[in-house]
Amino acid sequence: MNDSLATTPAGAATRPAIGGGGWPRFRRALLAHRGLALGAVIVTLLVLAAVLAPWLAPHDPYLQNTANRMVPPVWHEAGNWEHPLGTDRLGRDYLSRLIYGTRISLFIGLVAALISGVIGSTLGVLAGYFGGRVDAVISYLLTTRLAMPVVLVALAMASLIGGSLITVTLLLGLLLWDRFAVVARSATLQVRDAEYVQAARALGCPLHHILLREVLPNIAAALIVVATLEVANAILLEATLSFLGMGVQPPLPSWGLMIAEGKSYMFFQPWVIAIPGSALFMLVLAINLLGDGLRDISAPGGRNE
Amino acid sequence: MTLAIEATQTPPAEAAQPFALELRGLSRTFTLGGGLLRRGRTLHAVSEVSLRVPRGQVMGLVGESGCGKSTLAKMLLGLTSPTAGEVLIDGRPIVGTAQKALARHVQPIFQDPYSSLNPRQRVAQIVGLPLRIHGIGSPREQAARVAEMLDLVGLPGRAARQYPGQLSGGQRQRVAIARALIMRPALVICDEPTSALDVSVQAQILNLLLDLKEAFGLTYLFISHDLAVIEHLADRLAVMYLGRIIEEGTREQIFSAPRHPYTRALLASALTPEPGLGVPDIGLGSVQPDPSAPPPGCAFHPRCPLAEPGCSQQRPLLNDTGGDGRVACHLA
Amino acid sequence: MPLLTVEELHVDLPVDAGTLHAVRGIDFHVERGEMLCLVGESGCGKSMTSMALMGLLPRRARVSAASLRFDGIELLDLTERARSDLRGARMAMIFQEPMTALNPAYTLGNQLCEALLRHRRVSRREARERAIYLLERVGISAAAERMAQYPHQLSGGLRQRVMIAMALMCEPDLIIADEPTTALDVTIQAQILRLLRDLQREFGTAVIFITHDLGVVARIADRVAVMYAGEVIETASAEALFAAPGHPYTQGLLNCIPAPGKTPPGSRLQAIPGVVPSLVGELEGCAFRNRCPLAEAICETPPPATHVGAGHVARCHFAARLADPARPPQPEVMP
Numbered sequence: 023m024n025d026s027l028a029t030t031p032a033g034a035a036t037r038p039a040i041g042g043g044g045w046p047r048f049r050r051a052l053l054a055h056r057g058l059a060l061g062a063v064i065v066t067l068l069v070l071a072a073v074l075a076p077w078l079a080p081h082d083p084y085l086q087n088t089a090n091r092m093v094p095p096v097w098h099e100a101g102n103w104e105h106p107l108g109t110d111r112l113g114r115d116y117l118s119r120l121i122y123g124t125r126i127s128l129f130i131g132l133v134a135a136l137i138s139g140v141i142g143s144t145l146g147v148l149a150g151y152f153g154g155r156v157d158a159v160i161s162y163l164l165t166t167r168l169a170m171p172v173v174l175v176a177l178a179m180a181s182l183i184g185g186s187l188i189t190v191t192l193l194l195g196l197l198l199w200d201r202f203a204v205v206a207r208s209a210t211l212q213v214r215d216a217e218y219v220q221a222a223r224a225l226g227c228p229l230h231h232i233l234l235r236e237v238l239p240n241i242a243a244a245l246i247v248v249a250t251l252e253v254a255n256a257i258l259l260e261a262t263l264s265f266l267g268m269g270v271q272p273p274l275p276s277w278g279l280m281i282a283e284g285k286s287y288m289f290f291q292p293w294v295i296a297i298p299g300s301a302l303f304m305l306v307l308a309i310n311l312l313g314d315g316l317r318d319i320s321a322p323g324g325r326n327e
Numbered sequence: 328m329t330l331a332i333e334a335t336q337t338p339p340a341e342a343a344q345p346f347a348l349e350l351r352g353l354s355r356t357f358t359l360g361g362g363l364l365r366r367g368r369t370l371h372a373v374s375e376v377s378l379r380v381p382r383g384q385v386m387g388l389v390g391e392s393g394c395g396k397s398t399l400a401k402m403l404l405g406l407t408s409p410t411a412g413e414v415l416i417d418g419r420p421i422v423g424t425a426q427k428a429l430a431r432h433v434q435p436i437f438q439d440p441y442s443s444l445n446p447r448q449r450v451a452q453i454v455g456l457p458l459r460i461h462g463i464g465s466p467r468e469q470a471a472r473v474a475e476m477l478d479l480v481g482l483p484g485r486a487a488r489q490y491p492g493q494l495s496g497g498q499r500q501r502v503a504i505a506r507a508l509i510m511r512p513a514l515v516i517c518d519e520p521t522s523a524l525d526v527s528v529q530a531q532i533l534n535l536l537l538d539l540k541e542a543f544g545l546t547y548l549f550i551s552h553d554l555a556v557i558e559h560l561a562d563r564l565a566v567m568y569l570g571r572i573i574e575e576g577t578r579e580q581i582f583s584a585p586r587h588p589y590t591r592a593l594l595a596s597a598l599t600p601e602p603g604l605g606v607p608d609i610g611l612g613s614v615q616p617d618p619s620a621p622p623p624g625c626a627f628h629p630r631c632p633l634a635e636p637g638c639s640q641q642r643p644l645l646n647d648t649g650g651d652g653r654v655a656c657h658l659a
Numbered sequence: 660m661p662l663l664t665v666e667e668l669h670v671d672l673p674v675d676a677g678t679l680h681a682v683r684g685i686d687f688h689v690e691r692g693e694m695l696c697l698v699g700e701s702g703c704g705k706s707m708t709s710m711a712l713m714g715l716l717p718r719r720a721r722v723s724a725a726s727l728r729f730d731g732i733e734l735l736d737l738t739e740r741a742r743s744d745l746r747g748a749r750m751a752m753i754f755q756e757p758m759t760a761l762n763p764a765y766t767l768g769n770q771l772c773e774a775l776l777r778h779r780r781v782s783r784r785e786a787r788e789r790a791i792y793l794l795e796r797v798g799i800s801a802a803a804e805r806m807a808q809y810p811h812q813l814s815g816g817l818r819q820r821v822m823i824a825m826a827l828m829c830e831p832d833l834i835i836a837d838e839p840t841t842a843l844d845v846t847i848q849a850q851i852l853r854l855l856r857d858l859q860r861e862f863g864t865a866v867i868f869i870t871h872d873l874g875v876v877a878r879i880a881d882r883v884a885v886m887y888a889g890e891v892i893e894t895a896s897a898e899a900l901f902a903a904p905g906h907p908y909t910q911g912l913l914n915c916i917p918a919p920g921k922t923p924p925g926s927r928l929q930a931i932p933g934v935v936p937s938l939v940g941e942l943e944g945c946a947f948r949n950r951c952p953l954a955e956a957i958c959e960t961p962p963p964a965t966h967v968g969a970g971h972v973a974r975c976h977f978a979a980r981l982a983d984p985a986r987p988p989q990p991e992v993m994p
Contacts, residue, residue, distance in 0.1 A: 216442050216443075217437040217438070217439060217442045217443035218442065218443050218444055218445040220401075220404075220406060220435070220437065220443075221435060221437065221443055221503070221506065221507075222445075222456070223404075223406055223426070224404045224405070224406060224426075224430060224433075224434060224435050225430045225434075225456060225457050225460055226425065226426040226427030226428070226429065226430035226460060226461070227456070227460050228460075231460070235445075235448075236445055239445070239447040239448075240445065240446065240447055
């Protein structure tokens with residue numbers, strides 16, 4: 023057995039990682055990484071803001087002060103440093119509400135994506151792994167779900183049950199699983215017949231081991247990308263629902279609600295909607311940059327070479 | 328010698344079984360293109376395969392892609408259930424055996440070491456998995472068994488901490504072999520274990536497989552399309568064509584006096600490194616077999632250079648050749 | 660004058676860890692109408708070489724050469740467009756997996772005629788006639804009906820026949836065949852090889868046949884170039900190479916294959932120990948020395964190209980000793 027001096031670290035030597043694509047791909051990868059870094063920085067900052075809101079916010083976000091209504095931001099000639107981003111129509115500090123609003127957006131985004139991720143990945147993995155009738159039933163569910171317009175269904179349900187933070191989160195969680203299911207199903211189909219899955223089956227591994235230890239880690243990269251996109255999606259939908267009055271209810275400082283409350287002032291005090299609008303734009307853009315970057319760097323891998 | 332004769336004469340149920348593997352009329356069909364409402368076509372992947380592999384021997388299984396050899400392997404491993412017939416391992420039918428119990432007796436080594444190892448697990452986890460699943464030994468004993476096994480297959484100790492992506496093709500195949508053998512199965516199904524490897528590495532792996540067979544008294548079912556490898560390794564050899572065994576016998580019989588025209592063509596098409604011989608004319612037409620629509624009668628007759636009118640009428644049975652072999656051909 | 664002369668060809672690829680020197684200064688030539696086999700294991704640079712000759716390398720790859728001369732034309736001086744004209748008309752390629760080389764959206768007839776219509780002044784009817792003629796020549800029955808079929812309607816063997824017909828459409832001077840039979844069953848492989856060999860002789864086309872299979876090489880090659888770690892380490896006629904290899908790597912490769920009559924069944928095969936060195940970064944001296952049974956201190960210097968016979972060149976310090984059939988060197992028996 024000692025002819026096996028095959029002990030030098032190999033890898034690159036035996037299978038040089040030569041992939042096609044050329045310069046455009048390389049440039050794309052570079053830009054993607056830059057986008058990834060930018061997205062990661064912004065998301066990290068916003069998460070920090072959400073976590074540290076009680077210390078960062080200069081005022082109580084719910085404290086009304088009718089004497090101090092509609093104070094413009096500091097860069098405006100009538101603005102002051104007491105309220106750097108001004109106050110709203112009830113005299114509440116806009117910066118504090120914005121910071122606390124990060125909590126709501128991130129909470130809804132993350133929890134809704136988590137719920138839909140669990141539902142969608144489970145369904146997708148089962149459909150992909152078992153195929154046949156299981157796949158037919160799950161695909162039917164998926165088609166049914168895709169036939170429902172998310173906003174309309176969410177609006178209808180919210181008006182039926184009554185909008186609240188929990189309602190919106192649950193509704194979105196129960197509605198946004200389609201992309202997870204589609205991606206998990208197709209990724210599982212590719213992995214299902216891999217010889218390492220066959221080997222695990224031949225070892226008598228129980229089903230949960232095969233699905234959780236052999237299949238899931240190998241489709242996780244794709245699911246993480248979907249997750250980031252769904253977080254952004256859920257945040258936008260929450261803002262939409264809140265804007266329409268069927269989402270988070272006042273006095274909670276949701277960004278969508280802030281825009282809704284400011285909409286009657288938008289012609290004379292445009293900052294009232296510009297500020298939460300920009301925050302929303304930044305957060306969603308950053309999450310999408312993160313997701314795209316993750317997709318780009320995880321795409322060529324798979325064989326870890 | 329006398330022992331062996333006695334063993335075959337006593338009823339197989341009680342006596343020590345001389346066959347590590349026995350297949351009785353094994354068949355498997357698949358339905359193609361069927362949906363919820365329409366019925367698909369039936370594909371006979373494996374049809375009435377009967378085969379006995381004596382313990383400690385290497386049974387070579389050759390045939391072209393689509394001949395059913397991989398489906399056959401999956402049935403032996405319990406990964407696909409047969410539609411008819413039975414598989415006996417050490418004389419015991421595997422029907423009704425839990426996959427976990429079966430796993431202790433038969434293990435696979437797959438073709439592609441790039442896909443047979445989970446890229447997200449370290450080598451130690453991969454090789455130790457059988458022990459963990461079957462709850463053999465304490466974690467410390469398991470680690471010791473893994474280290475011992477890695478050493479046996481010629482891998483350095485530090486390989487245990489590496490991921491498959493950090494290893495070369497040959498090293499990965501060694502990992503796959505270590506995983507297959509750590510529970511000391513009696514029967515190993517080798518499904519083209521060297522065809523994805525470079526020539527120089529192939530020799531290392533073949534040597535290793537032969538050494539391990541000696542060391543552990545293993546029985547191999549060795550599937551390959553490389554006749555030089557089969558001739559080097561196999562004691563017996565079965566040739567499959569469109570789901571059926573068409574010839575079976577000892578290595579000497581088949582390589583020196585093949586009876587079936589397909590076996591002859593197969594042997595003729597093996598290109599040994601002998602310059603000057605040129606590429607042989609193997610006499611098969613350009614028709615390629617379609618497993619989902621096998622020809623009537625002898626499935627080989629459209630390509631057979633010797634075919635007679637009767638060959639398309641009646642399917643030849645797999646008959647004893649008188650010696651220790653069987654062949655399915657009207658003209659043999 | 661040879662049809663193709665390659666001098667000092669280098670192909671470099673940027674990778675994460677640095678630069679991968681996939682092809683490291685190789686020289687070889689192809690005579691008109693000959694079958695040259697380029698043989699080596701995965702990662703030895705044989706496919707990169709063929710891609711460099713065809714001008715089909717990924718754009719990030721850097722190619723340099725002292726000379727890449729095809730029928731008196733310096734390929735490196737050509738514009739992309741002139742290169743592309745040459746590629747269709749006078750150089751053709753056959754790939755390992757015909758399914759990826761054939762466009763699934765067009766009929767065989769369309770794809771066969773396309774190159775001819777683009778590069779030659781022929782009518783549609785003439786192109787169609789030639790396509791049918793060639794399909795018949797590659798052993799496809801009912802050629803006229805096949806013209807209307809799509810690639811997925813054919814079996815792997817038939818597709819590879821179509822690829823050969825397509826390569827012959829413009830009567831090229833050179834065909835580069837990159838492992839054209841590796842994905843096929845052995846019986847089909849024998850048929851395709853025979854077909855390729857017969858047509859090559861009949862049409863007088865030169866072929867660079869890339870393979871890792873020494874059995875195939877022995878049966879079809881006029882001359883052989885053996886590649887290892889990005890270098891051509893030995894060139895010889897097929898007879899000379901198999902009779903008296905002049906490089907220990909070639910010898911090792913030949914010993915690795917179980918050969919009926921030579922290696923007793925069940926005996927240990929001679930293996931080449933170790934693995935190929937990494938081609939990322941610089942390599943000094945003989946690239947094979949870490950696996951070579953003959954290696955000595957001198958092997959740390961670049962081995963000279965040693966003539967060991969007529970047209971037989973090996974890059975090894977011990978080539979002369981090795982290729983002398985009277986005194987075959989006995990490497991120490993490996994454990």
